[in-house]
Amino acid sequence: MAASTGATDISVSEPPAGSAAAASMDGPAIQYSMVLEHLIGDKRPVKELSPGVMGGLPVPFKSDEQKMIERSMESCAFKSLLACVGGFVLGGAFGVFTAGIDTNVGFDPKDPLRTPTAREVLKDMGQRGMSYAKNFAIVGAMFSCTECVIESHRGKSDWKNAVYSGCVTGGVIGFRAGLKAGVLGCGGFAAFSAAIEYYLR
Secondary structure (H helix, E strand, O other): OEOOOOOOEOOOOOOOOOOHHHHHHHOOOOOHHHHHHHHHOOOOOOOOOOHHHHOOOOOOOOOHHHHHHHHHHOOHHHHHHHHHHHHHHHHHHHHHHHHHHOOOOOOEOOEOOOOOOHHHHHHHHHHHHHHHHHHHHHHHHHHHHHHHHHHHHHOOOOHHHHHHHHHHHHHHHHHHHOHHHHHHHHHHHHHHHHHHHHHHO
């Protein structure tokens, strides 16, 4: 305090230039919008989501043998073979099932009053199962091969491939009974294929 004119003068000292208070008063204020830009805006740094950064295992490079195996598994021949095997198994199971619920299995048409033996019933079930298996295998292989060829030719994978393939398969199978049966088989199989594709997709 200094007493110069009889009154009491109180002088307040200013904070040093390098203090924190001076920095907060004189420095530029951080805008809230700039913080949001760096957190959720366009300036936010993009994180690398590679397997190495995320802690996962890196994807190994495929060898020539693996690529060749993948190409062979995607070929029309392999798809047709797979459909043939699947149709054979499904047809055999369906034939045995229908034979199991058929009350006329094992009966001799010449002597319908005679009770069939278990061996005759099993033989009839096996024959029906084998017949269904062959038919399903042929239809499955034809449909899969035709669909693969059409898809390769068109360069598209959509519902039209199944419809075209169903028409060709049904037409070829029905054509053995005549032209009218071939046309009906084409239309029926195409409609069935379209319904299955609509349900699956």
